[in-house]
Amino acid sequence: MRHIISILVENEAGALSRISGLFSARGYNIESLTVAPTEDASMSRMTIVTSGSDDVVEQITKQLNKLIDVVKVVDLSEAEHIERELMLIKVRAGQKEREDMKRMTDIFRGRIIDVSDNTYTIELTGDGRKLDAFIQALDHGTIIETVRTGTSGIGRGNRILRV
Amino acid sequence: MDRVKTSALSGAEIVVRCLQEEAVEYVFGYPGGAVLFIYDELFKQDKVKHVLVRHEQGAVHAADGYSRSSQKVGVALVTSGPGVTNAVTGIATAYMDSIPLVVITGQVPTHAIGLDAFQECDTVGITRPIVKHNMLVKDVKDLASAIKKAFHIAKTGRPGPVVVDIPKDVTAAVCEFEYPEAIAMRSYNPVKKGHSGQIRKAMQLLSEAQRPMIYTGGGVILSDSSALLRELVKFTGFPCTNTLMGLGAYPGTDKQFLGMLGMHGTYEANMAMQHCDVLLAIGARFDDRVIGNPAHFAQNPRKIIHIDIDPSSISKRVKVDVPIVGNIPDVLEDLLKLLRAGHVPDVSAWWKQIEAWRGKDCLRYDRNAKIIKPQFVLEKLYEITRGDAFITSDVGQHQMWAAQFYKFDKPRRWINSGGLGTMGFGLPAAMGVQLANPGATVACVTGESSIMMCLQELSTCKQYRLPIKVINLNNKYMGMVRQWQQFFHGNRYSESYMDALPDFVKLAEGYGHRGVLVEKPADVEPALREAFARKNELVFLDFITDQTENVYPMIPGGKGITEMILSEEL
Numbered sequence: 101m102r103h104i105i106s107i108l109v110e111n112e113a114g115a116l117s118r119i120s121g122l123f124s125a126r127g128y129n130i131e132s133l134t135v136a137p138t139e140d141a142s143m144s145r146m147t148i149v150t151s152g153s154d155d156v157v158e159q160i161t162k163q164l165n166k167l168i169d170v171v172k173v174v175d176l177s178e179a180e181h182i183e184r185e186l187m188l189i190k191v192r193a194g195q196k197e198r199e200d201m202k203r204m205t206d207i208f209r210g211r212i213i214d215v216s217d218n219t220y221t222i223e224l225t226g227d228g229r230k231l232d233a234f235i236q237a238l239d240h241g242t243i244i245e246t247v248r249t250g251t252s253g254i255g256r257g258n259r260i261l262r263v
Numbered sequence: 264m265d266r267v268k269t270s271a272l273s274g275a276e277i278v279v280r281c282l283q284e285e286a287v288e289y290v291f292g293y294p295g296g297a298v299l300f301i302y303d304e305l306f307k308q309d310k311v312k313h314v315l316v317r318h319e320q321g322a323v324h325a326a327d328g329y330s331r332s333s334q335k336v337g338v339a340l341v342t343s344g345p346g347v348t349n350a351v352t353g354i355a356t357a358y359m360d361s362i363p364l365v366v367i368t369g370q371v372p373t374h375a376i377g378l379d380a381f382q383e384c385d386t387v388g389i390t391r392p393i394v395k396h397n398m399l400v401k402d403v404k405d406l407a408s409a410i411k412k413a414f415h416i417a418k419t420g421r422p423g424p425v426v427v428d429i430p431k432d433v434t435a436a437v438c439e440f441e442y443p444e445a446i447a448m449r450s451y452n453p454v455k456k457g458h459s460g461q462i463r464k465a466m467q468l469l470s471e472a473q474r475p476m477i478y479t480g481g482g483v484i485l486s487d488s489s490a491l492l493r494e495l496v497k498f499t500g501f502p503c504t505n506t507l508m509g510l511g512a513y514p515g516t517d518k519q520f521l522g523m524l525g526m527h528g529t530y531e532a533n534m535a536m537q538h539c540d541v542l543l544a545i546g547a548r549f550d551d552r553v554i555g556n557p558a559h560f561a562q563n564p565r566k567i568i569h570i571d572i573d574p575s576s577i578s579k580r581v582k583v584d585v586p587i588v589g590n591i592p593d594v595l596e597d598l599l600k601l602l603r604a605g606h607v608p609d610v611s612a613w614w615k616q617i618e619a620w621r622g623k624d625c626l627r628y629d630r631n632a633k634i635i636k637p638q639f640v641l642e643k644l645y646e647i648t649r650g651d652a653f654i655t656s657d658v659g660q661h662q663m664w665a666a667q668f669y670k671f672d673k674p675r676r677w678i679n680s681g682g683l684g685t686m687g688f689g690l691p692a693a694m695g696v697q698l699a700n701p702g703a704t705v706a707c708v709t710g711e712s713s714i715m716m717c718l719q720e721l722s723t724c725k726q727y728r729l730p731i732k733v734i735n736l737n738n739k740y741m742g743m744v745r746q747w748q749q750f751f752h753g754n755r756y757s758e759s760y761m762d763a764l765p766d767f768v769k770l771a772e773g774y775g776h777r778g779v780l781v782e783k784p785a786d787v788e789p790a791l792r793e794a795f796a797r798k799n800e801l802v803f804l805d806f807i808t809d810q811t812e813n814v815y816p817m818i819p820g821g822k823g824i825t826e827m828i829l830s831e832e833l
Contacts, residue, residue, distance in 0.1 A: 109450075110450055112398075113399065114387055114388075114391070114399075117388070117391065118391060121391055121392060125392050155578070155582075158578065159575060159579060162574045162575035163575050165574070165575075166573065166574075166575055168395070168396040168416060168448075168450060168451050169450055170450055171449055171450040263449060
């Protein structure tokens with residue numbers, strides 16, 4: 101099963117490699133991993149999307165908690181949460197395709213953020229499935245380049261992860 | 264020592280002052296370019312004594328043996344690059360057995376890091392998966408608190424090694440020194456008390472048990488809970504088994520002790536593990552060498568209570584019913600209180616069954632052999648040292664025989680590499696044990712293959728006059744490899760025979776020690792007696808033993824805990 105694990109980690113050198121190293125050393129999957137500082141500059145927040153049986157995911161959270169730099173760990177997918185991912189996608193947009201491409205972007209509530217004679221760069225936010233769906237909806241030949249941030253997540257309502 | 268701010272000190276002085284503040288008695292190490300300032304400061308004082316080893320692996324094993332036998336934090340000091348890579352095996356050994364160490368490593372100057380400088384390696388990167396924590400100190404202002412943190416992390420919670428990597432320029436830089444009295448870390452707060460509701464559940468299960476079993480590991484020794492364990496076992500009247508790492512936690516000579524369990528555990532311990540209805544696991548981790556195949560173990564239904572300080576040890580290989588995360592002595596005290604107020608079940612029928620299993624006498628061996636049986640040497644070793652020696656071992660058949668035949672009545676007397684299984688551990692570990700316990704009898708049980716992996720430390724033993732007794736069980740084979748090849752690889756003894764062995768007697772003499780060759784069963788006892796009478800000398804006893812002897816019982820890899828191969832003697 102797919103799980104989204106949120107981690108608050110001390111902003112120390114090497115913290116990222118401790119976490120990614122733990123996943124590779126113990127043979128856990130990483131589907132995506134995102135990390136950036138929080139409003140508290142001494143801490144970073146990481147979102148890891150992983151998959152595994154309940155037993156494996158239980159071990160993952162325990163092993164993460166054991167790392168000295170890790171302040172808090174929560175499995176977001178255990179309860180109501182929101183997930184978002186940002187994709188930048190560069191597509192062929194010559195005279196022929198321009199209209200269609202603009203319409204498709206609007207349908208998916210994306211934005212065109214860069215234009216050249218024959219390309220558009222589209223910004224699209226949503227959960228992973230929405231981004232997948234957008235890629236599916238395009239004619240594959242028109243895609244020049246894609247970059248995705250990986251999933252970030254947050255609990256709904258009063259579900260809060262902070263120190 | 265005053266904790267007020269002192270005038271400015273160099274990083275190297277700070278390192279030494281920190282070690283003094285931590286009341287470190289011995290540092291095991293080997294100098295080199297990156298740690299020269301630290302060595303210079305060590306030279307100028309005499310509170311912290313330095314023990315010069317002959318290879319960095321030996322330094323870490325010695326610090327490890329020191330810690331295991333004394334419950335203090337072991338300290339090693341090595342230089343950058345090859346100093347660190349040589350220390351890696353030692354660090355991994357300590358990590359697998361949860362031994363508290365602080366390993367201080369030199370690093371190239373900060374401006375040279377990442378430029379492939381001479382003797383540079385990514386110490387933090389290389390050691391990351393084999394330490395409890397590590398850190399690179401880039402600013403002299405952080406040095407004292409980093410070392411304080413290192414000691415704190417190493418010895419609290421589930422203990423383990425911590426590496427502090429210090430660039431050379433940081434040891435030369437100067438700042439005010441203040442050693443923090445305490446350390447608070449928001450990301451690290453090991454639990455102490457166990458959950459009272461869980462402890463109550465455990466008590467209920469134990470008081471209703473018909474076939475209870477107490478199974479304990481290294482955690483009982485590391486947390487110094489041996490006395491409480493004895494109280495619990497005595498009060499309940501339940502049977503008790505120890506893992507390889509847990510030997511000595513419960514007296515090996517007591518009737519309620521079923522011997523070690525696991526791959527080379529006793530028949531009765533393994534049978535009782537499989538057939539019990541309530542299993543109380545304390546500071547143990549159900550590893551593959553202990554319970555064998557978890558699917559086979561799960562065939563018999565039983566309720567499992569598991570006490571451990573590390574939540575990740577619980578339900579890792581075996582699902583447990585009552586997990587109790589906490590410091591073992593705290594939990595055992597609470598549990599004992601409840602048990603005393605409650606009811607203890609009658610388990611006499613269960614004991615009858617266990618005695619029948621015990622009647623098999625699974626450790627029997629041929630006592631009339633014309634060649635020296637290794638088991639016989641260990642029995643005699645036990646007798647002559649009155650069961651009161653510190654025994655270190657290397658890894659292989661001799662290790663298993665020592666675990667089976669030396670009945671440890673006290674904790675911290677049996678010192679071996681259980682988790683990583685590091686050949687070469689025994690001799691340097693014995694050095695640490697002897698320094699931590701001056702005047703005590705220390706023996707290193709080893710084999711001709713293992714001993715050669717850290718043989719150079721015989722030179723260290725000479726320098727510090729460590730009167731260790733080396734019990735070399737010499738069968739000219741990597742015995743355990745040979746045994747597996749005999750059982751599982753059609754007697755094809757691929758590369759397990761040791762040809763061109765040195766003359767160990769001359770070798771010992773070459774290092775300035777006494778060497779004795781023992782070839783006949785009748786000479787075993789007198790040779791041991793004479794060796795142990797030499798209180799101030801290292802004696803290397805080379806016993807020529809039966810090449811074909813195997814360790815029994817044996818659970819083949821991947822098999823179930825009761826699928827034991829028993830000795831042909833049975």
